[in-house]
Amino acid sequence: MIQNSFIPFGFQYYRSPTPFRDQWEKDLSNIAGQGFNCVKYWVQWRASVSKEGIYQFDDIQELMDIAQQNGLKVILNVIFDVAPAWFYKKHPDSKMITADGSVLEPRAINCRQIGGAPGPCYHHAAAATEKAKFLVETVKTFKDHPALWVWDLWNEPELTTGIKRKLSFDNQVCYCEHSVLAFQEWLKNKYITLVALNESWQRTYGSWEEVEAPRGQGVFNDLVDWRLFMSGTLTVELRSRVDTVKSLDLLHPVMAHTVPAPIFNMITAGSDDFKLAEPCDLTGNSLGSSAWSADLLISAAKGKPIINSEIHALPGNTAMKPRQPELREMKRHILPPLARGITGYLFWQYRPEVLGQEAPAWGSVYLDGSPTPWYKDMAQLNKLVQDNKQELLQAKRRGDGIAILFSPQNQIANFAAHDHLDTYNDSLQGVHKLLHDLNYKVEFLHESDVTEKTLDQYRCLWMPNPLYLNRKLCNLLRKWVEKGGILISECSFGALQAENGCHSYTVPGYGFDEVFGVRETWIHSAENLDHSYHQVAFESRTAIPLLNVMKHSKEGDAAADDKAHGSYYKSDIALQSHVKVLAEFAEDNMPVLTAAAYGNGRAVWFGTLLAAAYWQDGHTGTLQLVRDLLQQELKLQPNVQVSGGVRADLSEWEVEEDRGAFLYVHNEGNTLAEAKVTLPANYTSAEPWFDDGNAKIQPINPFEPSTTQLSIRVEAGDVQVFRLS
Structure with missing residues (x-):
């Protein structure tokens, strides 16, 4: 059972050390009191294993208990890319090396304020062992907690946690001896013989040990192999984490949440949404509010449940303060992905950040914890979603082929x-x-x-x-x-x-x-x-x-x-x-x-x-x-046809003997739209979700009962939803 009748709607809440302990009970009680049902906590390797062999989860345990007291479900996001200081000291050869020879020394960055980023090389044996120990202890500690809903085993998978994300040949990793040896083994499995490799790469290698990891703009096949190998490394790493969890906990589903192309690329990030979705029970996305990322994620998930794990509604930092979002903007974060079948929403984050360069941005409430207008808008959207959750979980869109x-x-x-x-x-x-x-x-x-x-x-x-x-x-x-x-x-x-x-x-x-x-x-x-x-x-x-x-x-x-x-x-x-x-x-x-x-x-x-x-x-x-x-x-007509400059999506559902649909109409332009939407089914009523929109149903042709036309008025930038029957 992954979702059943549950649509998560809530917030990323805890990334050690913030929010601080004196805020937890008040915040989580307020979240539940406003009708939200889910929070996410980070369980970080460096924070929980600050001394070798000693695992401390007191903070997470207390937060789990408070969530349970308030009826909140929890996603535990296990974070491995913040290695403890003792690990680097013990294994200095675990640090990643870029194509230009730079060693990625451990550091604090704006989204990993406790330090230890980007984590060790993925081909370092001792690192794999210690990460597995950390995960095992985490799962053993929390697998039976009644508040646990999902294990999120990778926050935005990429190779260097953003440190060397900028696209360039020099920013590729990893060129340490562990990765190069692993690459040579990968090539052996792919090509079997050295003759086949030489024919593909147009080389004259005399042994597998001579094979070099590509660095610059030379030929094509060596770089394709090299980056597919490093991208595959992320998939293998995720699959290992999934297997570890499932060896101890078969009750709770596992997931990872990605950042889609082109923000994460195959060269420096190595992230392939499709491959990373394969070992998971459900999948997620940090930028799923756009039509592009939602459609890509849905294709990658191949029918698995999807949640928008980090809705970035209030980005900013100490220098660039966030803009205050209005209801229409909040609707755009929820409704276009909902139209596509994404049924889960977590905003990054509940409280504004107070530690590091991201402060004072990203908050759904004010710095003192009091509600903002957009927090109230979130609550309104959540209520609409929860009031229709049975139908939303059943709703499907027809493909256009x-x-x-x-x-x-x-x-x-x-x-x-x-x-x-x-x-x-x-x-x-x-x-x-x-x-x-x-x-x-x-x-x-x-x-x-x-x-x-x-x-x-x-x-x-x-x-x-x-x-x-x-x-x-x-x-x-x-x-x-x-x-x-x-x-x-x-x-x-x-x-x-x-x-x-x-x-x-x-x-x-x-x-x-x-x-x-x-x-x-x-x-x-x-x-x-x-x-x-x-x-x-x-x-x-x-x-x-x-x-x-x-x-x-x-x-x-x-x-x-x-x-x-x-x-x-x-x-x-x-x-x-x-x-x-x-x-x-x-x-x-x-x-x-x-x-x-x-x-x-x-x-x-x-x-x-x-x-x-x-x-x-x-x-x-x-x-x-x-x-x-x-x-x-080519005679390729869309199932839902529109005029008037809007985007319209029809999601049809059948619950027991009741049948109907949700129609989402998005005016992506900057002027009022008077649109007509033609649907491939017969509907006689349209109930709006919002008071500021209206729809009038009229038959196109009385001799064509299988089609319906609606006249809809949608303000610039707005999204309207209608429940059809």
Whole structure:
């Protein structure tokens, strides 16, 4: 039993040594008295084991007892990245080493005020032993406490706790002898023979001991392996923690909560949300309030329960004081993720921070513990959630059959090529934004999860900037398209080959020139084009003018701008006769968007990074181009259709014999929206959650009882929720 009828809604409360002991009883009583039901405590290695072999949990024990007295459930967040001072003194070789040779000495940072960050190298044997001892003692102490709800075994997994998070080759870890030896063993398991490794990396190693950990911008396959190894190290570490807990406690579920890409990347952070969700019973997120992070987390969870573990509503520090949030902002932290099926909310944090550089920010109450207006807004939102919890826990959204490929390997290869991740991240987030703005349910498919079975769940797969591919994946994609799938790809498909790290002689690679019906004859970097296009940020982000030659879909504006934007690259292509041209480069009428039949499916080609351009400038013509492509050309309509500039999500439920739905309507713009929402079911009433919104239901067509249309008025920046029946 993980959630059953429980939706956690509360606060991160304790990170030793604050809040101080004299505040605990009053605070926890107030939290419960306002209707909240959950708190989170940190159990920190350095705080609980300040002397070797002596485990002290008096503070946590007292806090657990107070929570139980007040009917609060507790998430125990076990923190390992603050190693005790005695451990470093005893094991100086446990410190991580960066690519430039810097040793990460233990330190206090703004979010680890007791010191000891970033913790020891993950490949240090003695560190693994001591961390396991700490976890065992923690679990033995609290596994039978009636207030315990969940073990949270990693707070924002990454390699250096933010100390070397900034993206650069020099900030990679770890280059100590323990990690290099572990990497060599990992390569043995992957390649089996040294000959196979040399063929992949294009090297001449004579023994496994000669293999070096990559450091800079050289070739591709060595860096891909190196960063996949370090990312896998985090997954192995988490799985070990999960196994330790489950060997002692089978009653309470385990989780970790992440920070999604692109904030945490595969190069310096090593965090892969999909892999980290696998060993857990439920999963969480520190930045789940945005549509991007919520959709990514839901895809990574694969049906497991999800909570927003740290809602960052009042960020700030000693120099930059937090802004006071209004109700609409608090609604945006809760309702968009709730619309997607996230059913758990903890704000970071209850009291404002008083220790360190984060003070006096992050508080849901004032410094003296008295209630703030936003604390009262939180209580109102919690009451609405709890009053509808049975239905919310049953509610599901229908899929639209469209997925975005999420590829850690491609991310790493992009960094190796560019020394930045803008091309990959802009493209990935841009595809999400395009689909989100067109009201599709956005799903991500991790490259390692691509099989015939998973592909068959989707009608369409969009591949953002697919520079680095492999033959196995491409063979699966070809068969899927032949059977009827719709593949959408941006330029440079398979330009780099994972088998040997070399550039493909023909692009699209792996024979996909036959699938797309196009072949790149040249690809121009935007900064090399002889035109003064609009500079968005720096030279390679030049907005390249495109011309939409399709007829506009009925959902679009008949007077919409036919101009759209590409970015980064312009492809010259040779075109097969059966290929349909849907858009052209404005400067020379070279085809930029094409569609071709292949078997029973379709293959769509963009000769530029169109999604990256939309991420950068949100051009309405680019959105219109994709609307026309998906809805007019490919006949991929979203289940919930909207007009009037809003986002609408329908979550349907059935509890016993009662059926209904929740409709969430989000006006993400800065002006009042008068919107129409068309639903794929028949509803006759709409009860609003909030007094400041209204909806009028009207049938579209009396001969189409399976559809309903609502007229809804939503203020700028607001989210409205309606209970439909």
